[in-house]
Amino acid sequence: MEAAQRDPVAFDALYRRYLAQVYSYAFYELGDHHEAEDATERTFLAALANLGRFEERARPADGEGASTFRVWLFQIARNAVANQRRGRRRHPQAPLEAAALVADPLDLEGGAATRDDAAAAWQAVGRLPADRRRAVVLRFVEEMSTAEIAGVLGRSEGAVRVLIHRALRTVARDLDGRRPGAHRRSSGDKPA
Amino acid sequence: MTLDRDAAETDALLTDLYLDALLAGAVLGATIPRITETASGTLDPAARRAADRLRHDLVRVHPSFRFEERLATRLAEAAVAMRMNVAAGAEGRVVTLRPVAPSDVDPLLFPPDDEAAADPGIGGSSGFGRAAVEGDPVRRARPFLIGGALTSAALSLAGAAYVAWRFGRPGRGATPMARAARAVREARLAEAASSVLTRDRSNRRRPD
Numbered sequence: 352m353e354a355a356q357r358d359p360v361a362f363d364a365l366y367r368r369y370l371a372q373v374y375s376y377a378f379y380e381l382g383d384h385h386e387a388e389d390a391t392e393r394t395f396l397a398a399l400a401n402l403g404r405f406e407e408r409a410r411p412a413d414g415e416g417a418s419t420f421r422v423w424l425f426q427i428a429r430n431a432v433a434n435q436r437r438g439r440r441r442h443p444q445a446p447l448e449a450a451a452l453v454a455d456p457l458d459l460e461g462g463a464a465t466r467d468d469a470a471a472a473w474q475a476v477g478r479l480p481a482d483r484r485r486a487v488v489l490r491f492v493e494e495m496s497t498a499e500i501a502g503v504l505g506r507s508e509g510a511v512r513v514l515i516h517r518a519l520r521t522v523a524r525d526l527d528g529r530r531p532g533a534h535r536r537s538s539g540d541k542p543a
Numbered sequence: 544m545t546l547d548r549d550a551a552e553t554d555a556l557l558t559d560l561y562l563d564a565l566l567a568g569a570v571l572g573a574t575i576p577r578i579t580e581t582a583s584g585t586l587d588p589a590a591r592r593a594a595d596r597l598r599h600d601l602v603r604v605h606p607s608f609r610f611e612e613r614l615a616t617r618l619a620e621a622a623v624a625m626r627m628n629v630a631a632g633a634e635g636r637v638v639t640l641r642p643v644a645p646s647d648v649d650p651l652l653f654p655p656d657d658e659a660a661a662d663p664g665i666g667g668s669s670g671f672g673r674a675a676v677e678g679d680p681v682r683r684a685r686p687f688l689i690g691g692a693l694t695s696a697a698l699s700l701a702g703a704a705y706v707a708w709r710f711g712r713p714g715r716g717a718t719p720m721a722r723a724a725r726a727v728r729e730a731r732l733a734e735a736a737s738s739v740l741t742r743d744r745s746n747r748r749r750p751d
Contacts, residue, residue, distance in 0.1 A: 359622035366618055374606040388610050395614060399621055472600035491601040494566050497559055509552060515562070516555035516590070523593035 352420050355402055362399050369421065370395075372493050373428050379488045380432045382477070386439065393431040398424055422502035425489070429503060475525040476518075483518035490515055554587070558594070561586050565598055 354361040373394050378387035409417040476487055489495045501508045
């Protein structure tokens with residue numbers, strides 16, 4: 352991080368490290384590869400241009416190597432996605448459900464059942480209110496801590512915990528409502 | 544009402560604890576299951592199942608290699624352009640200097656940590672004292688404005704160099720040879736001036 356602030360050419364290492372995370376976040380938010388690419392591109396260009404403004408807020412007590420750069424980067428990504436959404440209202444695109452087709456491409460054994468499960472989970476998340484969906488994506492996909500999510504969303508840690516808790520209950524109701532009494536992955540049975 | 548809110552916050556806290564264990568499970572392995580069991584025992588089973596499922600199904604999506612390289616190229620070009628701008632002038636850009644080893648610190652430039660801690664203007668209020676900076680090289684670094692400051696410093700250096708050159712330049716030496724050379728030169732100038740004056744007078748006296 353410091354190296355990139357001294358010499359912008361060193362930004363490439365940060366880009367490689369966080370590209371998939373930012374792209375993934377944008378993709379879950381926008382549900383379209385092209386739009387996610389646009390948002391990702393804007394995010395990294397803005398981050399590079401404003402790198403001098405980044406202030407490290409991690410404390411020594413946070414541990415060696417702790418950094419708030421990811422939170423800062425995702426704040427930019429969140430703005431880029433919001434701008435992309437504003438443009439999308441003028442040009443409506445396919446919803447998040449369409450993206451479920453690409454879930455877990457390496458799971459060849461699971462096949463169609465896995466894709467169905469993934470699609471159902473993605474759809475359940477896609478139906479959540481925006482703030483809950485965002486918190487769930489940051490928690491499960493980006494594997495951020497509650498404190499990091501609070502930094503990205505500009506909320507307290509307690510509020511983020513409640514958001515995720517409520518989101519989980521909603522998703523649980525949604526998934527159980529679709530396939531009552533059957534959690535295929537735990538039981539191993541595929542319902543008829 | 545307060546009890547409901549407290550209960551909701553407690554549930555949310557337990558869920559958070561469970562998720563911490565769930566998401567860290569793959570990394571920390573053996574130490575986690577005990578925590579997971581404790582948290583999951585009091586957690587709503589449906590929420591726990593949903594969490595397990597989202598953990599598995601919400602995968603990270605990678606962009607195409609083509610996109611990655613295209614954006615990398617664009618960023619590299621932008622970075623090079625930024626670097627060239629910095630080299631050309633860097634007016635008004637704030638950069639962070641590397642931390643300085645305590646033994647190298649100039650006491651006139653950097654106040655001692657105790658002084659810094661005592662002076663809110665220096666950093667006392669922001670915890671920039673010894674306790675705050677010790678072991679934290681990032682916080683030891685200080686922002687430094689280059690551009691205007693560099694320009695004024697360069698002008699000052701140029702001024703000092705010019706004055707030094709003026710004092711040290713040859714021509715105003717006090718050695719005997721220098722004085723003799725100066726006397727000869729002044730005599731020649733005086734001779735040339737008197738000859739011009741004589742010629743001028745003679746021209747005036749001559750009737751047209």
